[in-house]
Amino acid sequence: MARIAVDPITRIEGHLRIEATVEGGKIVDAWSSSTAFRGIETILKGRDPRDAHHFTQRFCGVCTTVHSMASIRAVEDALKIEIPTNARLLRNLIMGIQNVQDHVIHFYHLHALDWVDITSALQADPKKTAQLAQSVSDWPNSSVKHFAAVKERIARFATAKSGLGPFQNAYWGHKAYKLPPEANLMAVAHYLEALEWQKEVIKIHAILGSKNPHPQTFLVGGMSTPVDPNSQNGINADKIAFIAKMLKKARDFVEQVYIPDVLAVAPFYLDWAGIGGGVGNFLSYGDFPEAGGNDVDSYFYPRGVIMGKDLANLMPFDEKKVTEYVTNSWYNYSGGYDKGLHPYDGETKDNYTGPKPPYEWLDTDQKYSWVKSPRYKDQPMEVGPLARVLVAYSAGVPEVKGAVDFVLQKLGAPASALFSTLGRTAARAVDCLVLAQRNEKWLTDLANNIATGDYEVHNKEKWDPATWPKEAQGYGTHEAPRGALGHWIRIENQKIANYQAVVPSTWNAGPRDAMGNKGPYESALIGTPIADPEKPVEILRTIHSFDPCLACAVHLMDGNGSEIIRVKAL
Amino acid sequence: MKDHTSAPVSIPEEILQKWESRGVSRRDFIKFCTATTAALALPMSFIPKVAEALEGQRPPVIWVEYQSCSGDSEAFLRANAPTAAEIILETISLEYSEVVMAAAGHLAEDAKHNAMKKHAGKYILIVEGSIPEGAGGGYCTVGGVSAVESCKELVKNAAATICVGSCSSFGGIPAAAPNPSGAVSVMDLVPGAPIINLPGCPVNAQNLTATIVHYLTFKNLPAVDRLGRPKFAYGKRIHDNCERRSHFDAGQYAEGFGDAGHRQGWCLYKLGCKGPETFHNCPTVRYNEGLSWPIMAGHGCIGCSEPEFWDTMSPFYRRLPNVPGFGIESNAYDIGIGLAAATAAAFAGHGVVSAFRKGSDKDDKE
Numbered sequence: 001m002a003r004i005a006v007d008p009i010t011r012i013e014g015h016l017r018i019e020a021t022v023e024g025g026k027i028v029d030a031w032s033s034s035t036a037f038r039g040i041e042t043i044l045k046g047r048d049p050r051d052a053h054h055f056t057q058r059f060c061g062v063c064t065t066v067h068s069m070a071s072i073r074a075v076e077d078a079l080k081i082e083i084p085t086n087a088r089l090l091r092n093l094i095m096g097i098q099n100v101q102d103h104v105i106h107f108y109h110l111h112a113l114d115w116v117d118i119t120s121a122l123q124a125d126p127k128k129t130a131q132l133a134q135s136v137s138d139w140p141n142s143s144v145k146h147f148a149a150v151k152e153r154i155a156r157f158a159t160a161k162s163g164l165g166p167f168q169n170a171y172w173g174h175k176a177y178k179l180p181p182e183a184n185l186m187a188v189a190h191y192l193e194a195l196e197w198q199k200e201v202i203k204i205h206a207i208l209g210s211k212n213p214h215p216q217t218f219l220v221g222g223m224s225t226p227v228d229p230n231s232q233n234g235i236n237a238d239k240i241a242f243i244a245k246m247l248k249k250a251r252d253f254v255e256q257v258y259i260p261d262v263l264a265v266a267p268f269y270l271d272w273a274g275i276g277g278g279v280g281n282f283l284s285y286g287d288f289p290e291a292g293g294n295d296v297d298s299y300f301y302p303r304g305v306i307m308g309k310d311l312a313n314l315m316p317f318d319e320k321k322v323t324e325y326v327t328n329s330w331y332n333y334s335g336g337y338d339k340g341l342h343p344y345d346g347e348t349k350d351n352y353t354g355p356k357p358p359y360e361w362l363d364t365d366q367k368y369s370w371v372k373s374p375r376y377k378d379q380p381m382e383v384g385p386l387a388r389v390l391v392a393y394s395a396g397v398p399e400v401k402g403a404v405d406f407v408l409q410k411l412g413a414p415a416s417a418l419f420s421t422l423g424r425t426a427a428r429a430v431d432c433l434v435l436a437q438r439n440e441k442w443l444t445d446l447a448n449n450i451a452t453g454d455y456e457v458h459n460k461e462k463w464d465p466a467t468w469p470k471e472a473q474g475y476g477t478h479e480a481p482r483g484a485l486g487h488w489i490r491i492e493n494q495k496i497a498n499y500q501a502v503v504p505s506t507w508n509a510g511p512r513d514a515m516g517n518k519g520p521y522e523s524a525l526i527g528t529p530i531a532d533p534e535k536p537v538e539i540l541r542t543i544h545s546f547d548p549c550l551a552c553a554v555h556l557m558d559g560n561g562s563e564i565i566r567v568k569a570l
Numbered sequence: 571m572k573d574h575t576s577a578p579v580s581i582p583e584e585i586l587q588k589w590e591s592r593g594v595s596r597r598d599f600i601k602f603c604t605a606t607t608a609a610l611a612l613p614m615s616f617i618p619k620v621a622e623a624l625e626g627q628r629p630p631v632i633w634v635e636y637q638s639c640s641g642d643s644e645a646f647l648r649a650n651a652p653t654a655a656e657i658i659l660e661t662i663s664l665e666y667s668e669v670v671m672a673a674a675g676h677l678a679e680d681a682k683h684n685a686m687k688k689h690a691g692k693y694i695l696i697v698e699g700s701i702p703e704g705a706g707g708g709y710c711t712v713g714g715v716s717a718v719e720s721c722k723e724l725v726k727n728a729a730a731t732i733c734v735g736s737c738s739s740f741g742g743i744p745a746a747a748p749n750p751s752g753a754v755s756v757m758d759l760v761p762g763a764p765i766i767n768l769p770g771c772p773v774n775a776q777n778l779t780a781t782i783v784h785y786l787t788f789k790n791l792p793a794v795d796r797l798g799r800p801k802f803a804y805g806k807r808i809h810d811n812c813e814r815r816s817h818f819d820a821g822q823y824a825e826g827f828g829d830a831g832h833r834q835g836w837c838l839y840k841l842g843c844k845g846p847e848t849f850h851n852c853p854t855v856r857y858n859e860g861l862s863w864p865i866m867a868g869h870g871c872i873g874c875s876e877p878e879f880w881d882t883m884s885p886f887y888r889r890l891p892n893v894p895g896f897g898i899e900s901n902a903y904d905i906g907i908g909l910a911a912a913t914a915a916a917f918a919g920h921g922v923v924s925a926f927r928k929g930s931d932k933d934d935k936e
Contacts, residue, residue: 038743
């Protein structure tokens with residue numbers, strides 16, 4: 001038996017480390033550890049609840065809107081505040097384009113290099129690449145000239161004296177890479193195009209909310225972006241036309257590049273439809289209200305729970321059944337850490353008991369992560385695009401069902417193939433496509449609502465803290481790009497008394513709980529093949545398929561814990 | 571948006587052709603060189619020098635993240651001219667960046683260490699995120715090494731360190747009261763090192779590219795204020811250049827979000843804007859290719875480029891105390907003096923972090 005660790009796991013947000021034991025060329029056990037702590041929940045105590053979203057937005061600078069949304073919804077839930085229709089639609093548009101842009105960045109810039117060998121692209125024939133690209137899509141940039149220019153650019157870069165820069169030291173040439181050079185060149189070209197595309201389409205955040213990352217437009221009770229067709233300072237016809245143009249640009253790229261690329265690459269990696277399944281329990285909070293201010297029953301993506309991969313038995317979500325364990329996390333609970341706490345009663349009392357840095361290995365028999373272990377009905381749950389899509393599929397949402405069936409049919413795969421690393425990657429593409437299309441409806445709804453003369457963006461009724469009850473509590477949820485996000489708040493005397501966020505990567509990356517149940521990353525890695533323990537690209541594939549918002553490491557040692565192979569630089 | 575392409579320039583033809591062969595139109599390249607020269611407050615005669623600087627050796631750059639949210643990396647990925655791809659592929663040699671790099675684990679760490687040794691004293695270090703000194707370094711480790719040790723070693727061997735965002739510049743959100751992890755800024759961790767701070771939450775990508783270009787052009791860092799911020803970007807207050815300033819002077823204030831004054835772009839001072847106390851070039855540079863910035867989108871400035879702003883500038887929706895003269899045609903001279911005093915007091919307030927937050931809650935009716 002050998003033990004592996006990868007630290008840092010790169011191409012993610014934050015600090016994540018994975019340790020795993022390997023036997024017979026497969027992972028037999030795994031541990032997921034987050035190696036950074038900031039304590040923002042503690043920092044929030046005593047502050048104005050209306051400010052919370054500014055703080056929580058800084059949880060993450062990648063999906064930069066999502067914590068604002070959950071935070072504001074938590075305060076609005078606690079204080080029973082209804083938001084105006086314009087605010088709902090502005091929020092849907094901001095959240096919708098966030099999901100679309102984030103998924104594309106994830107696929108091309110954070111995940112693709114696990115499947116695409118950038119050095120192999122240098123062997124490609126641009127003419128054949130153009131033929132391949134034209135056979136899968138009508139994307140206008142698929143000319144021989146374009147691919148030849150990309151090849152030349154990469155070749156010049158690769159042969160420069162200063163070297164490969166961010167592409168050095170990767171697992172290039174690993175036999176797990178299976179794409180022909182032409183497909184690799186096509187993917188590299190789209191990597192560059194997507195980099196250009198993402199900064200354009202996210203301009204919608206600037207128009208609707210000042211900037212990206214970290215838009216500054218959210219408010220408890222609505223939005224600060226004025227809506228007024230007769231003002232240069234508000235959302236007017238000019239700005240709606242600009243957003244429409246960007247939404248079309250977003251949809252075109254997803255339909256003509258992202259989806260065809262996924263469908264072109266997946267057949268080379270169909271074995272990954274049987275790897276990386278994980279816990280088989282899925283949770284989606286649902287999102288994108290289509291009626292009222294935030295009417296949960298009108299959510300475009302429904303809320304629900306699937307246990308044990310049973311798609312035929314979609315269950316309602318019960319907020320009371322969420323708890324967090326710190327049995328194996330570097331925290332203490334005042335009542336002892338073998339008990340799970342509901343977030344209203346949650347505690348963030350850090351207690352680092354890990355090895356003193358610099359260290360070689362974590363003590364995985366003890367506490368080993370800064371991430372807590374959230375559980376639903378005491379079970380680990382996977383969250384994210386796969387969970388969101390499965391719940392919607394199970395509920396029969398036509399747009400989602402159509403897209404899923406289309407992808408499965410193209411790949412010739414059964415629905416059970418979705419419970420895998422490849423399924424997770426495919427579900428993200430489906431989610432992206434569905435939202436890229438839905439965004440345009442929300443923009444039309446916004447224009448139509450403004451046309452009725454409704455310019456309201458903010459409900460001021462309870463803006464003044466003097467109008468609040470002495471005590472209140474509430475929770476807010478959001479389907480972030482990475483999945484089910486919830487914030488829980490308790491307010492006392494107009495200040496934050498307790499604040500707990502249970503974020504998607506906490507659900508997915510959490511360590512074992514008091515019952516010994518593994519978290520979703522840990523479960524998904526079991527059975528993953530490792531062809532070359534010195535270059536564990538397979539670990540990156542499965543971990544990246546979750547789109548982690550953290551950072552990690554892999555080492556190799558024998559069953560007694562002594563190192564037998566140390567991953568070395570080439 | 572300003573279009574600088576009409577400015578007189580004389581960028582050598584061969585340089586323009588080189589960029590054209592890389593897929594960057596000469597218009598875009600001239601536009602970038604001109605805008606960057608302007609951003610750096612250099613005379614337009616420096617445009618060819620800026621263009622030439624981009625043609626030199628790709629200098630090694632190591633970009634590390636500690637207690638960060640990756641917001642600054644993301645801001646960099648939204649850079650417009652040159653784009654992130656152009657900077658990474660043509661302008662610098664990005665030896666390490668957790669968000670972008672292909673390698674992982676020990677191979678990633680080896681890339682960092684190799685670059686540090688091979689280019690000792692010559693690389694540019696970019697730091698994102700604060701550094702936690704508590705828990706013996708256990709609050710943040712990468713590859714088993716504490717952020718404290720990693721950062722000290724990298725800064726010591728760098729030619730220059732650029733701190734992107736408010737966390738690495740001033741401690742940022744992890745250092746907000748009560749600072750649970752003992753987070754510090756890079757300049758507090760390594761006093762005396764050649765450091766430039768580009769605070770903001772997140773950093774404005776244009777200020778970052780301008781700083782890099784300045785370094786490539788002159789082989790040194792731009793002039794800074796006493797907080798280590800380049801004067802070209804932080805030399806004036808938001809309030810000085812704000813597009814709503816005339817409404818402030820005319821006594822026209824939005825009283826609530828979405829009201830008629832708010833929709834017409836009136837001053838956001840009463841809704842809590844911290845522009846009068848914040849030094850940053852947001853009103854002129856803006857974000858996402860100059861499209862917008864918070865005040866343009868109807869939300870007050872939260873002062874995100876000032877030290878300890880999470881404590882001194884919050885509650886964010888309560889108006890600044892002691893700014894005289896609003897409500898009627900104001901005497902600009904009096905306002906200037908009043909604000910200068912308030913700003914000086916805020917800056918003197920290291921340690922008095924929650925002066926505003928814990929101050930008179932009751933005197934303010936939003």
